[in-house]
Amino acid sequence: MPRNQHLDETVDGESHQHTPMPDNGKKKHKEEKKRADKDDAKKSKKKDKKKKNKKRKSKSLESEDDPSGKRSEKRRKGSKEDKTWGNETSTGTTPDTKRHFPFEYEHILAPMVGASELAFRLLCRKYGATLSYTPMMSSSQFAKEAEKKLNDDPDPEASVANCDVCEFQTIPEDRPLCVHFSANDPEDFARAAKLVEPHCDAVDLNLGCPQRTAFLGHFGSYLLGDKDRKLVLDIVRAGSRAVSIPIFVKIRLLDSVEETIELCHQLRDAGASLIAIHARYRASWERTGLGARDGPALLDQVALVKRSMPDFPIISNGNITTYDDVVANKESTGANGIMSAEGILNNPALYLPRLEGGDGDIEIPILSPLRINEGPDEKKDRATRKLQKKLREIESIKAKVKKLGKAAINEDQRKKLEAKSKIKKELKELEKKSTQSFHCTGTDSPPNPRTRSVKLSELSKAANNKLILAKEYLSLVRSYPTKIRSVVFHTRQLCKDLLERYQLMEECIAFGTRSARKRSATIGRRPWEKEALDRKWREEGKRKAYEARMVRKAKREGLVDLEHYLRIGAEVPTVEVVTRLKRAPKEERLAAWKKDHSQHCMAYHLEDAGCSCDRVCAFLHVEAEDKNKFVEDDEVAK
16 A cells, blocks of 8 residues: 555544534534534645645755755654655656655665775766665664764864774765665664764665675674564664664565565655665575575566555666666666666676767766876875875874873874874865865755766767776775775776686786785886895784784783883894994893894894894894985884
């Protein structure tokens, strides 16, 4: 039954629950008058409600160009009568997605762990995707870390977006955006949703993850059983009441289509504003039958769900490889939108054909590079990274002070703490310079994305060249860094056809190991450069092993300061010290070395034959400091 019809029947049912008429004529007259007044009041309320709905529709249509997708300032309440998201009826064969939300959501980038990060989202948006999901984040872990970050940071402008602690990364051009959380606790989900509300357009509950970690953590598709139904609905209700933006839910098919339809109706009534259906069955620990990604998606079941909820937004996910699949999926299911994961991984321009048919200009985010040779400003980029690195170092110093007190840091670290405000100011100035030619509007809402015009023919030409797409992605990664495994994965995926054509795929996969990356770094270098790199890597490995041993030693001895032994004997010997100790008696030499340079190999510096252990030596082999010689910072223990 359509939701509006249900509401109308509820109202009608209440209006017919009259009290029995009294026998007395006066009383009868009074009761009839009261009923008439009540009926008039109800009619006027209905009229007012229709007017409000019209206003809301007109506002949503007027805000087509509003990327923030901000909803009405009135917060949603739990009652059905107050729900407006997703209740409006769409007309025609192609649903007008703007009628449900103030943003377009017909062509969606799916949430993917390690794959739908900011850089890839921006690339897909440039080539036709309208709504993007973040990778899955744990609501409990996110809420805990984000709240701690905000409480510890004295900066009033501190945000959960783009901070070092949280995984959530976004910019104004990354809109509309849906933040994707796993959850098994209503309070945690509500807290996480509240924290990201200013930075996104919707919050999504993951009820589709089939991985074993989801079973162990009790989330994702493992919450779709009957025993967890009340918990799931409570999570949706809690999120819906906590925020004023829509709550979305992503699910998988249950054992029968009737059960799936029932679940969708329950989610809608609990407060969900949109449901995305991955048209494959939910996972079970026993793994009987087809796997979570095996076989074709059962789109006929999505069609039946949509038919049972004609006025509610349903998204179809599955069987998408090309844009023809997108069109076929939409036509067969009647869904309001299409979500793609595998298809868009192989082709970020999957949705671009929806724009074809004209030679005019279109608007794209300015941060998406237009051509291969049009990357970010190198100097500004390098300066920004340096300042960000300094801020990260300051954060670690602050954590150390909080744990051990001010006495645990040295004078240099104190100066770094004092310079925090200055560094932040410099960073803001750099960001301001990079955006000074563009005007951002909005005070209470997030700033409008900055866009620029580009010819559709130019986009289409670039979309047909996977090498260009890969280079554009790497250019975006330079501006918005992510984990190296995500970068390697996307680059390999985009260049898959080329790598297979030239039989380089195996070497590319092997390049994922540390040793392979080291070998490739020495290709084309001179012998003395290879030797220097080899020595550097040896020192780095020994240093990490030494640090781990010293930390374990501090733990065994019950020391609060785990870096106690790392500060003892870290000083690099100078050429003068080495010359003097070579002439000193053995006992004096050993005592002096232990006092100031115990982390460094004494035999390497003081013995004529050098260190016999060489590569397997547990101590550092770093050249003695000389005023006339340059020593790389990352080779020195300071």
